[in-house]
Amino acid sequence: MSLADLRREYLGQPLSESESDADPFAQFAHWLAQVRETDIDPTTMVLATATQEGRPSARNVLLKSVDSRGFVFYTNYNSRKARELEATGRASLLFTWRSLERQVRIDGTVEKVSAAESDAYFATRPIESRWSVYASNQSEVVDSRETLELLFNAARERFEEDVPRPDWWGGYRVLPDEFEFWQGRPSRLHDRLRYVAEANGSWRRDRLAP
Numbered sequence: 001m002s003l004a005d006l007r008r009e010y011l012g013q014p015l016s017e018s019e020s021d022a023d024p025f026a027q028f029a030h031w032l033a034q035v036r037e038t039d040i041d042p043t044t045m046v047l048a049t050a051t052q053e054g055r056p057s058a059r060n061v062l063l064k065s066v067d068s069r070g071f072v073f074y075t076n077y078n079s080r081k082a083r084e085l086e087a088t089g090r091a092s093l094l095f096t097w098r099s100l101e102r103q104v105r106i107d108g109t110v111e112k113v114s115a116a117e118s119d120a121y122f123a124t125r126p127i128e129s130r131w132s133v134y135a136s137n138q139s140e141v142v143d144s145r146e147t148l149e150l151l152f153n154a155a156r157e158r159f160e161e162d163v164p165r166p167d168w169w170g171g172y173r174v175l176p177d178e179f180e181f182w183q184g185r186p187s188r189l190h191d192r193l194r195y196v197a198e199a200n201g202s203w204r205r206d207r208l209a210p
Contacts, residue, residue: 010184012101015191017205024179024195024203025068028104031097031181032066038099046094047073049084057084063095064121070173071106072113074121076138077168085110091174101184108176118170130163131155180208 021027035042043063050056057080065072071093075082085091093106122130134155135148142148155163176197183191192208 009186010101010188010190011186012184012191014185015181015183015193017193017207020181020193020205022203022205024176024181025066027181027195028066028179031100031102031104035097035100035102039097042095042097044095045071045073046096047081048092048094049081050088050090051084052087057081064171070108070175072117072171072173074118074169074171076133076136077112077170078140079138081139082172085172091172093174103180103182105178105180105182106174106176107178108174111173111175113171113173115167115170119165121171122165122169127161127163130165131159133166133169134159134163185210 021030032042044060045063046058047061048056048058059081061073061075061081063071064074089109091108091110093104095102095104097103122133131152132155135151178197179195181191181193181195185191188210190210192210194206194208195203196206198204
């Protein structure tokens with residue numbers, strides 16, 4: 001069987017203007033609450049960035065908090081993703097929830113979270129994850145797995161249980177100016193609702209062709 005022959009029908013529930021929330025943050029919270037009951041890892045999201053020249057890149061990261069301000073994840077501030085975020089000030093997020101045949105795309109500007117927010121989250125990470133921050137010069141070439149493990153062991157011996165958050169590691173918040181909620185439907189007539197931020201602080205909701 002060729003890849004072109006691999007097909008499936010989408011049988012998701014309707015996504016209508018009358019039943020969706022006028023506030024995209026509320027709509028996201030509603031969908032997230034539903035998918036937490038069915039999906040193994042509902043907080044995984046694709047983070048897409050680009051260089052100033054327009055060269056894109058994408059990777060999976062984990063959503064660590066969301067509120068009316070935006071969507072927060074954490075990373076090394078010297079990593080490729082961080083350099084591109086700093087260069088353009090924009091990002092796109094994509095949640096894919098296969099258990100409910102849904103996707104949510106979020107585009108927006110980006111800001112660093114406060115040092116206090118980053119400190120508070122860092123303190124909740126497992127101790128091994130805190131040691132690994134010091135072992136990994138993220139996105140840079142490392143000559144071997146053995147070198148990485150030596151750096152990890154050195155961080156463990158240096159800090160033991162008292163691991164401070166380094167100033168080159170912390171959070172970013174994506175401040176949305178556009179959402180798209182996608183629901184898979186039969187016959188490829190998928191439901192797509194887009195929310196676009198207006199100048200007065202409200203959201204315009206449009207249906208997009210599938």
